[in-house]
Amino acid sequence: xxxxxxxxxxxxxxxxxxxxxxxxxxxxxxxxxxxxxxxxxxxxxxxxxxxxxxxxxxxxxxxxxxxxxxxxxxxxxxxxxxxxxxxxxxxxxxxxxxxxxxxxxxxxxxxxxxxxxxxxxxxxxxxxxxxxxxxxxxxxxxxxxxxxxxxxxxxxxxxxxxxxxxxxxxxxxxxxxxxxxxxxxxxxxxxxxxxxxxxxxxxxxxxxxxxxxxxxxxxxxx
Amino acid sequence: xxxxxxxxxxxxxxxxxxxxxxxxxxxxxxxxxxxxxxxxxxxxxxxxxxxxxxxxxxxxxxxxxxxxxxxxxxxxxxxxxxxxxxxxxxxxxxxxxxxxxxxxxxxxxxxxxxxxxxxxxxxxxxxxxxxxxxxxxxxxxxxxxxxxxxxxxxxxxxxxxxxxxxxxxxxxxxxxxxxxxxxxxxxxxxxxxxxxxxxxxxxxxxxxxxxxxxxxxxxxxx
DNA sequence: GCATTAATTAATGCATGCGCAAATAAATGC
DNA sequence: GCATTTATTTGCGCATGCATTAATTAATGC
Numbered sequence: 001x002x003x004x005x006x007x008x009x010x011x012x013x014x015x016x017x018x019x020x021x022x023x024x025x026x027x028x029x030x031x032x033x034x035x036x037x038x039x040x041x042x043x044x045x046x047x048x049x050x051x052x053x054x055x056x057x058x059x060x061x062x063x064x065x066x067x068x069x070x071x072x073x074x075x076x077x078x079x080x081x082x083x084x085x086x087x088x089x090x091x092x093x094x095x096x097x098x099x100x101x102x103x104x105x106x107x108x109x110x111x112x113x114x115x116x117x118x119x120x121x122x123x124x125x126x127x128x129x130x131x132x133x134x135x136x137x138x139x140x141x142x143x144x145x146x147x148x149x150x151x152x153x154x155x156x157x158x159x160x161x162x163x164x165x166x167x168x169x170x171x172x173x174x175x176x177x178x179x180x181x182x183x184x185x186x187x188x189x190x191x192x193x194x195x196x197x198x199x200x201x202x203x204x205x206x207x208x209x210x211x212x213x214x215x216x217x218x219x220x221x222x
Numbered sequence: 223x224x225x226x227x228x229x230x231x232x233x234x235x236x237x238x239x240x241x242x243x244x245x246x247x248x249x250x251x252x253x254x255x256x257x258x259x260x261x262x263x264x265x266x267x268x269x270x271x272x273x274x275x276x277x278x279x280x281x282x283x284x285x286x287x288x289x290x291x292x293x294x295x296x297x298x299x300x301x302x303x304x305x306x307x308x309x310x311x312x313x314x315x316x317x318x319x320x321x322x323x324x325x326x327x328x329x330x331x332x333x334x335x336x337x338x339x340x341x342x343x344x345x346x347x348x349x350x351x352x353x354x355x356x357x358x359x360x361x362x363x364x365x366x367x368x369x370x371x372x373x374x375x376x377x378x379x380x381x382x383x384x385x386x387x388x389x390x391x392x393x394x395x396x397x398x399x400x401x402x403x404x405x406x407x408x409x410x411x412x413x414x415x416x417x418x419x420x421x422x423x424x425x426x427x428x429x430x431x432x433x434x435x436x437x438x439x440x441x442x443x444x
Numbered sequence: 445g446c447a448t449t450a451a452t453t454a455a456t457g458c459a460t461g462c463g464c465a466a467a468t469a470a471a472t473g474c
Numbered sequence: 475g476c477a478t479t480t481a482t483t484t485g486c487g488c489a490t491g492c493a494t495t496a497a498t499t500a501a502t503g504c
Contacts, residue, residue: 056278
């Protein structure tokens with residue numbers, strides 16, 4: 001008996017996501033349902049359902065007769081995404097500070113900060129990116145708003161997709177961890193205003209760095 | 223020949239949305255795919271696809287073997303939603319002010335405000351709700367961030383769903399239009415800080431009113 | 445040779461049916 | 475009578491096939 005594990009739809013969602021992230025399914029490219037179906041070795045039905053889901057997540061677009069198009073991300077798109085992240089994450093930071101979490105709750109956040117330090121010391125880009133993700137995810141979780149979590153996760157996905165390219169265009173942001181520490185401390189001390197504002201500026205800064213970088217390299221899309 | 227209009231999936235999405243909003247499909251109720259299928263007089267396939275879409279919009283939940291559950295909205299959910307709206311709309315207001323729109327661009331906004339005045343004068347709840355929706359939608363549009371538009375639209379949907387109940391629990395918010403005017407003026411004059419802060423407080427106020435109202439009426443969900 | 449129309453091809457939307465697993469009911473052992 | 479096992483039902487996941495319609499190519503008129 002083969003396996004009864006995850007459904008084909010779930011596999012399709014995962015597989016397609018992975019291939020979009022890896023660039024295997026390139027941004028801007030079109031793909032017929034049948035093409036994806038026999039790529040994933042299943043019938044069109046679960047592929048269609050997976051594609052519907054991914055469309056809802058903003059990763060691709062359904063264009064009847066033309067196939068599904070993997071959505072490219074323009075610099076403008078990135079600016080939009082960063083603005084959403086800025087607003088929602090800084091709100092989460094504010095809330096996290098108000099909820100007076102104990103050190104136990106903040107353990108993961110602290111760990112992420114330490115890991116980023118280590119990654120910077122070791123000059124390990126991937127490790128840094130991973131820890132940075134964890135910091136932001138955890139921050140949002142501490143904010144306690146499940147809808148914000150979901151939206152931020154979706155937007156972060158897009159950023160991650162772009163980061164494959166952008167991460168190697170610049171040095172490690174060694175100063176960025178100062179902000180993380182400030183936010184962490186503010187949350188710990190219940191200083192909501194500082195948590196909010198610091199994180200806001202942190203994100204705004206990241207946005208301007210990125211937009212500038214994209215401009216400099218004349219990247220029209222990712 | 224019957225009609226070749228909108229696809230069955232689209233019809234299913236529309237129909238189901240309408241029935242959820244009208245309460246015909248009650249919050250918290252479960253429904254089998256086959257039940258919905260012959261309710262809408264089509265096969266399960268398009269219904270499944272529609273349901274997938276609506277799940278992505280947070281209106282229902284798929285629970286294999288138990289049917290699709292129409293998601294109830296608790297007071298906590300409403301609080302979450304209002305926080306998202308507060309952050310993203312006030313950002314949009316800020317941006318709208320920075321983009322120096324001319325009076326032409328702001329025409330719809332102005333009209334919505336006038337319509338709310340008229341509705342208050344005429345004590346017309348539905349007209350007020352409609353104009354209020356248009357104000358917020360238009361405000362966000364003027365902010366120029368398509369992702370924020372999409373997210374706000376989704377969240378507003380949920381609020382609208384709840385409003386069917388809540389609108390009749392309280393008098394018309396006659397003072398609310400003062401805020402709208404202030405925001406409008408700030409946008410017109412390019413005063414981003416005022417636009418942002420005024421709208422933020424406007425939304426926060428709306429949130430506390432609603433939460434209080436739900437508490438008073440002991441509503442566990444909508 | 446170009447434009448308009450007809451014929452062909454191809455991709456999708458959707459209905460249908462079947463196998464499987466979960467939920468429910470029945471049966472059996474103790 | 476209760477618990478555990480076995481039978482039955484039921485709802486879903488998915489493959490398959492067909493009709494519809496858009497896209498493409500061929501054909502025809504001028």
